[in-house]
Amino acid sequence: MSTTEFEDPHLLADFLALETPEGYRAExxxxxxxxxxxxxxxxxxxxxxxxxxxxxxxxxxxxGGNKGLVVPGGRYVPDGTFTERGAMQGQLPLPAPFGFALDTADLFG
Known part of the structure; x- marks a missing residue:
C-alpha cells in the first residue's frame, strides 16, 4: 500500500493497526x-x-458499501462507491482510486 506525501508514517502505522469498536469505521x-x-x-x-x-x-x-479509497486529502471509507463492473476484484482494502464512477458522498455531502 502506498502512502501519499502528506501522511506521517507513524500516524499511518497507528491508523492501519487501529482496532475500532464494533460498527465504527476509521478514516x-x-x-x-x-x-x-x-x-x-x-x-x-x-x-x-x-x-x-x-x-x-x-x-x-x-x-462497494465499505470500500476504502486513498485520495488527495486522506484515506476515506465512503458510504458507497460505484465502479465499473469488475474493477473492485483484487483491490487492496485501501487502494488509490480505480475504475471509479461515483462516491455516494458526492450526492449527500
Missing part, C-alpha cells in the same frame, strides 16, 4: 484519525434509494 482525514459511529436507519434508507435508482438506470456498475 485518516487531513492527518487525523477520525472514528465514525454506526449510521441510523434513515441513513441506510437513503443509501437503499440511491442503489435502486442507479441500478435501475444502469446495471453495469459494481457497488
Amino acid at each position: 485518516l482525514v487531513a492527518g487525523e484519525i477520525v472514528l465514525s459511529p454506526p449510521q441510523d436507519g434513515g441513513h441506510e434508507a437513503v443509501i437503499g434509494r440511491v442503489l435502486r435508482q442507479v441500478f435501475r438506470a444502469d446495471r453495469e456498475f459494481d457497488y
Whole structure:
C-alpha cells in the first residue's frame, strides 16, 4: 500500500493497526484519525434509494458499501462507491482510486 506525501508514517502505522469498536469505521482525514459511529436507519434508507435508482438506470456498475479509497486529502471509507463492473476484484482494502464512477458522498455531502 502506498502512502501519499502528506501522511506521517507513524500516524499511518497507528491508523492501519487501529482496532475500532464494533460498527465504527476509521478514516485518516487531513492527518487525523477520525472514528465514525454506526449510521441510523434513515441513513441506510437513503443509501437503499440511491442503489435502486442507479441500478435501475444502469446495471453495469459494481457497488462497494465499505470500500476504502486513498485520495488527495486522506484515506476515506465512503458510504458507497460505484465502479465499473469488475474493477473492485483484487483491490487492496485501501487502494488509490480505480475504475471509479461515483462516491455516494458526492450526492449527500
